[in-house]
Amino acid sequence: MFCYISGSTIFLIGGIVAIFFNEKLKAKIFLAFAVVSQFFILPESLQVLSSGIQSESSFIFNQPIGTVHFRLDPLSSVFSIIISIGSLLAAVYSVGYMKMYKRKKAALNSYYFFLGLLSSSMLLLTAVQNAILFIMLWELMSIASFFLVIFENEKEEVLKAGIYYLTAMQISAAFLIAAFSWASAVSGSADFLSFRNILNNSSPAGILLFILFFIGFGTKAGFVPMHTWLPKAHPAAPSGVSALMSGVMIKTGIYGILRILLLTGIPNKNLAYGVLILSIVTGVLGVMNAIAQHDLKKLLAYHSIENIGIIGIGIGVAMLGAAYNNKIIAALGLLGALLHTINHFTFKSVLFYGAGIIYYGTHTREIDKLGGLGKYLPKTSVLFLIASLAITGLPVFNGFISEFIIYLGISKSFFVKDIGLNIAALLGISGLAFIGSMAFLCFTKVYGISFLGLPRSEFPSSIDEKESSMLLPMILLTAAMLCIGLFPLLIIKPLMKVVDQFPGSGLNFLQQDIFDIFIPISVSLTIFVGAVLFFYSLRSLLLKNKEVKVFKTWDCGYRAETETASRMQYTSSSFAQPFLTLVAELVPRKIKLIKEQIFFPKEASFESHAHDISESYFIQPSIRLLNKFLNLFSWIQSGKMQQYIIYGLIFLIFLLIWILGVE
């Protein structure tokens, strides 16, 4: 345990040491520390995960913290492995990416410091099991990531996004503080294990406490309607940070929910239904909004919300399984949720890194200004395509495996004879399919519009992908995607240890089932890959002695100049338009259209902006309501000096009375 804790702090030390070196060395120094810390963290986490035995140690702090238990159980180690590797990859990526900002010396100092602080706080967070220390680390994590988000704080937009993010995180923390202090007050101890008794029974208090925790953690994870900070904060941050935040940091919310679920044991049925329905809504709204976006990183941020929805569906299924006393359903739901958490880390990081390479080369995130990037960035193009396939859940990549497990969990709920569960299962299975097919639409759009076709604007001549430190993390993660996709048992086996921890689920029942399913999948997918290669070589063979003419695209006889041809292409807005008209009520768009005049046409323009309904129907009205309420107290701060002197006087009188009274 000591090894793990010291390994966690190495990131922070690296951030501090990096301050004393010049701009060229900073990134490498930080990277060196990040590499060293892996040797401390990974062996211990892997050990816990493979043996299933938790590693524990306790420290005695001064009051009011008291005794603090650090426990690294299989659940914690899954997350700590993701965090550790994610932070390392972010450090590698920053070596290349931050060259863009080499003139911003002061900002770079704070960048590495807060990157180290963020990684360290997240790593410790997964191991600490004391409410007070947990909240402190939670706040440190939020603040560190806030400073990373506002890296380019000279832009007003970025600063605004950062403050919005910080506010959202404080709301999350407020719910968590309320929940933790309530739980500690009732149980008389700040140790997580002592919360069991309150969460465990289905009394109104236990349910309310679970809801408080869920709102707190769910805000971090990005559940609808508390997700609105993601599409603002992710685009504002530098890409390495976006990848770390989206791939790793929001998972601490999922970790929190799972931790509470672990303490809860058998959840209440209604809560389980609630989590499932909320997750389906999260997934559907997340991806629908993604389809409407033109900003590459904003789009990816909405996809994080979608994937949190999918993970949530897994958790919901697990809770339903436990509530209905069906251990297999519970185990499958949990397994799916955990695996999807890992998978989302892999492909979302690659996508954000890819977006970073695009931004590095073109200085734009507008999808409608891209196009034909495959010619300029061939390696990125392949890696981005693979990540797109994986996030859409298509075989032979890892996204398919986790979605498959969740589908399987839902399908097994059809076998339980209970009308509520059957209807929930139908909602789940069709919801997941709907989410999947919309993600399909969205990623054909992203990949097709930005990497294929013709360039829609002129790119800077400096565009290239020579920076190997930016490609390396992508290559490693892509290899992992393929590996999990083809040989899922490699990762399912260690995850079984985590699932075994949960009282409502037992994978022992499932062992044989899992082998019966995943061995055929591995074999058949390998055959499938073989078949693709076979047909591709057959094609090459057929074309061997023939002429393959490279000619212009068939344009139906329209003789266009190259320039107009590129402008006539479908754009991301036109590609998504037929679908968006179908769901116009859920994703309202403001369209500004200036048509050309009939004679002497001068100007014509088209603009469309999508609105997030949770922003306009939930967040904004709540802010207005809150403002109204707080305005009632605005007289306290009137700006009149006399009034403030009276406050001082009143305070002194109170103090006098109190002291006299005590005496």
Added chain:
Amino acid sequence: MLKFFIYILIALSTFLFLGIISRIKALWAGRKGASVLQPYYDFFKLLKKDEVISRTASFVFRISPSINIAAVLFALTIVPLPFLGSLIKFPGDFILFTYTLGLAKFFTVCAALDTGSSFEGMGASREVTFSSIVEPAFFVILGTLALITGELSFQSIFAAINTSTGYTILIKVLFVVSLFIMLLTEGSRVPVDDPNTHLELTMIHEVMILDYSGPDLAFILYSSGLKMVIFSMLIAALLIPPSINLFTALGLFFMIIALIFIGIAAVESLIARSRMSHIPQFIFLMTALSITAFAVILFFLYGGF
């Protein structure tokens, strides 16, 4: 052994079924029409031809036909034959089935965008829009089948549904209609799309493959034909009665598939393609029918009958 033989037979007879469609359409229109074997001649001719590839196209365009043909053949091995079962079978195989076909579609759509043609972009955009509403409905059907039979693989589901009795007749009718709608949508046939020409009338699938030629086009024609056969196999598998012998069942199976293709030809001869804006309503009919089927099942299971 017999199983392998029949799968190969189905894979080989794809173009025959396509030939049936065009022959019947010709007869219906009062023409003599080409031989039912014409698609085979076209196929082999295309295999021998040179290719023209767009200057804009990248590796996606080149690899897409191979992925398509591999994916569709792979999906074929998951769909069961009556009594004989399927080649690949495990609980949840229908998910792999749907997602492998999805992979093929992903590449078709991307290959269309790869050419940078606005017309192909249009087809791609429509394809993804319609498939985004077809897929959930298909999963409603699969979920309902799982609820009725208590099974999670195509083979066991179809084996179980044909032995159960009573209300399943109503359910089967609903499913056959909605799967037929899915077949028309996925196969891009009238009223969703008109496969007759490459331009003017055709708005979805044929548009996306406009730039293909030679062996690549042959691969694509084969895979889109086989995809229709696969969906008609699903419909046929629902309709095989349980208490007959193997060879009658297989004969019946092929007869039903042929009938479905005659049905497609009939639809195509009788009605015109719908307006693009009306197609979602047509697909929502499938959703409505499948949800009705689910509601009926719930009613029978919990309604006290």
